[in-house]
Amino acid sequence: MANPLTAEAPDRSAARRPGAIVLARHGEPALSRRVRLSAQQYRDFWASYEVLGIAPGQTPPATLKRIVEKAGALLASTRLRSVESASILAAGRKVAQHDLLVEAPLPPPAWPAWIKLSPMTWGFLARVWWWFFDHHEGQETRAAAEARADEAAALLIEYAEKGEDVLVLAHGFFNFMIGRALRRRGWRLAASEGYKYWSTRRFERL
Template identity: 60%
Template sequence: MSALETTAKPCGQIILARHGEPALSRKVMLNASGYGEFWARYEIGGLLPGQTPPDRLRRFVADCGTLVTSTRLRAIQSAQTVLGDKPFDRYELLIEAPLPPPRFPVWVRLSPKIWGFVARVWWWYLNFHDGQESRAEAEVRADEAAELLVGFAANGQTVVVIAHGFFNHLIGRSLRRQGWKLAESEGYKYWSMRRFERG
């Protein structure tokens, strides 16, 4: 039994969970312009039907004091899959960091997975943001999100966030700088969770 399974009690934890699998096939090859259009569809799209959230996530949600999501449909639908009709708050602050593709020649065609990796490297290390949110701006936003979550957890309750893989990573970095420790990680796959405790 993992630590995630044995500590599902309100104790000032912050759980950063990634949304479920989106209903957008990645089995395509795209040039830079095509990937830009793909990402735009990804950002507004919902979940692939028929998914079942992991039992551990269900248990954390059942025991948490606060559950919040980003305002993206895939995060909202993920929370609804766990909660049903119960209300929860949604924050623009928690949306994913952008992935503008570098301006490669039109004949360069890559899969969305490879484009995502390349775009993130260009955005992170080369500050290529194509007029969208920059790395520095996203890091400031992640600090603000971390402060919001720490505030929710201040009374000792467990806070569950259902949002996005990379921006959850940025929030986690901010939490660690504030003295929180990563107690358990399932990585960054769909429905995965990373649990933080006060240091």
């Protein structure tokens, strides 16, 4: 019989180790990007993008489905494209929706109407102007979005500290910002599929 005074104690730190945080991007939205737009037209395009859901007939990757099956908590932003994506994956499970997770704004630079670019190009330029030149047109600033991303990171860590993985269905760039906030809080990027639709980035505590 083992001596209770000398027997090896259980690893309590392992039992308390938090789950992983998986940041996933929503499915492809129901809005064609095969157009060329002026700056103002892109503003209208982005406004539509923000309220529309995802294109029908999409099948999430099997790897993402497996992550959902193992996750203890499912979260989504309140934008319809995220809500619909989460609903497809959740298969009836509860999904917590948070305004905290919505995408950062994308106001384009005020260029002349004769300049016509694709939505992808406008999105890149708008993000550069917003990130480096604080071009926000009265919407959320980069500083405010970074504070929100840090608040979101704290929320996700709170879920993960229960010991189960957390899956978030949200947005490409704001997920990137949350990832930066997680790294500042001592989490590492353990796996990444990039930022395409349905892609995931997995964070684990160091």
